[in-house]
Amino acid sequence: MTPTPSQAAALLRAAPIPAALREIAQILHDAGHEAVLVGGAVRDVLLGRPHGDWDLASSATPDEVQELFKKTIPTGIAHGTVTVVHGRGAARVHAEVTTFRGEGRYDDGRRPAEVRFLRDLREDLARRDFTINAFAWNPIREVFTDCFDGLGDLARGVVRAVGDPTQRFQEDGLRAMRAVRLCAVLEYRLDLDTAAAIRGALDVLDKVSRERVHVELFKLLAAARPILGLLPMAETGIWARVLAPLAQEELDAAIQHVERLPRDPVIRLARLLWPLRGDKGKIEKIVDGLKPSRDERARVLALTNPALAALGQARDPAQIRRILARVGRKYAADAAALHAGEWAQAVTIEEAIRGAPLAVGELAIGGDTLLAAGLATPGPQLGKTLAELLEWVLEDPRRNTPEQLLAHLRG
Known part of the structure; x- marks a missing residue:
């Protein structure tokens, strides 16, 4: 059940915020600055989900933050972010404190060419990506802020851009991937106006580093319900830009099959690329474009080997062994997970290769x-x-x- 504003405040009041982080907020407060917790961690507390690192936003400028604390790191000072190192021993935290800001034009589809530091919290929240990420919690004054009906969108299960969606996606191309990733991870649907804005900003997504796209795609593919992110990814045109266009029948089959696979993003990515198995060069280009690790690349290429096509229907143990000998024992378990299709066939494959050599080295x-x-x-x-x-x-x-x-x- 999604909380009301008063329930949200109670949940955040009880949240396990590190003591050193509270001290940072208190020091900023005592110096006359506002200090609030923002971002995904606040949202996840409201949803009762495990949360990541806390982010602090403040009305204090980077110079003012640096003056207040003994140890700081100018992590992204040009964009208003200073890392404050505070606390002792195991209780020490490295907290990113970002000044309330407004942003000018975006030249690279990812970062603003100019930043204006602000003193107003609402203006800062107005430039964030989605309403469910535009919450703020002041741990000192115990004030919860939700300017854009983020709680309503949590209740409706909707990912919706803050303010003008067209502007949000023109500012930062990665927001398109974050939108579909959140749909999968939170099991939400994409707001219609937000989806339309993504379709009109795919050229901005093209400017984003593939390493960042890789991170978002793999988070989506590791979700319990990846179909909820893959469907809007296809419908908005993201799929064709990040992977490759597929015939509708192949696309539907790939998306439906992915849900039945282990929550391993590499195995699931291989299934999305399986319709392209006859074109190794094309698969290599797509995979290399995502800047994967060496191991991820090798696994995807092994799992899209056309020789595996018969594995799902093979019943003869010798045939199964011959098929898997084409990719080797290292990838046999992955291949079985991807191509078995059903539990009984997975058992058949396991029994066929148990104790059997699959390479001359064995x-x-x-x-x-x-x-x-x-x-x-x-x-x-x-x-x-x-x-x-x-x-x-x-x-x-x-x-x-x-x-x-x-x-x-x-x-």
């Missing part, structure tokens, strides 16, 4: 043994012989003993 003998026994010569012929042995063992893993392998070659 054979009971290696190249040195073959050379010493005079059964192969150095060079390509050795590799060919090992590959033939693996194929023979894939048919029946019980053959994987030194004696049987050597006898087979001498046969």
Whole structure:
């Protein structure tokens, strides 16, 4: 149940705000400045969800913040943010304190070219992205502020831009990805005017660093109900810009299937890209564009190998082993999760590969043994012989003993 303003204040009053963070707010308050907690942590407390780091906003300018505290770091001082290091030992916090601000034009679709420092909280909240992120809690005066009916949108389960949605998305292209990510994570729907504004600002999304897009996409894909973010992602045109256009039937099938997969963003991303499996170059371009880690890249490329297409229907254990030998044991569990389709097939796959070698390195003998026994010569012929042995063992893993392998070659 979504709280009323008085209930919201009670929840925030009881929230486990670090003592050192309260002290920072108290010092700012005593110096005549307003200090409020803002952002996602406030929202998550109201929803009874685990919350991340607390963010402080203040009417104090960066210079005034630095004068009040012994240890500060000018983290983003040009945009009004100073990190205050306060407290002792394990209770010490690194709190970002950002001056109330208004913003001018945005040249790069991500950060304002100019920032105006303000003294008014409402003006500061007016430039935030979504109403459910535009709450403020003053822990000293115990005042809860909700200028844009964020509580109403929490009750309705809606992600809605603050003020003019067109302006919000023209300011910061990443807000489009944050909108669909919040829909998935919170299991909310996207406000219609907000969705329309996203469609008109896709060129601004194109300017955003792919590393930031990657973070938002993976958070969406790790959610319990990714479909709630993937559908608006497709409907607003974000999908085609971040991934690749798909035929409607393929798109619908991919989105529906993702919900049945483990909450692993790499496996889920591989399913979204599976319709493109015949074009490795295109998949590589999309994946590389997201700036993944080396491991993430390797997993997605392995899981979109067309050789896996028959895995979901394969019943013959030897066929299953041959299919998975194409991607190797490292990716076998992921491949089973992605392509099994149902629990019974997952069990069939697991039983088929249990104890079975899936690569020449897992054979009971290696190249040195073959050379010493005079059964192969150095060079390509050795590799060919090992590959033939693996194929023979894939048919029946019980053959994987030194004696049987050597006898087979001498046969």
